[in-house]
Amino acid sequence: MTPADRDYFARITTLRGSVVTIPGLTEQQAQAIADQHGPTERPALTADKGKTTCGRCQGAGGWEEEVRSKSSGGSEVVTKKWVNCRPCGGTGQVPK
Ligand SMILES: [Zn+2]
The missing domain is CATH 3.30.160 (Double Stranded RNA Binding Domain)
Structure with missing residues (x-):
């Protein structure tokens, strides 16, 4: 090349x-x-001894959820909203 x-x-x-x-x-x-x-780098996601990757969010700290709402015109609007993972509080790590 x-x-x-x-x-x-x-x-x-x-x-x-x-x-x-x-x-x-x-x-x-x-x-x-x-x-x-x-x-x-995401400092919140650095490996921490005594903690392990959250199984709920796979260490991502949360996920995108579709939020559906009806517009005034009657059509459905779908937007994506970031939701923090509850078990790990959005850090992607949970205690072992
Ligand atoms: Zn999580």
């Missing part, structure tokens, strides 16, 4: 865990985005 000018991409993990990829960047652009967003 030959190196191309626009062979770089940025991959950003959002707070909700979605991964967004931005292709077609120059090295400088990709680096600028990486610097801006930094390592996407």
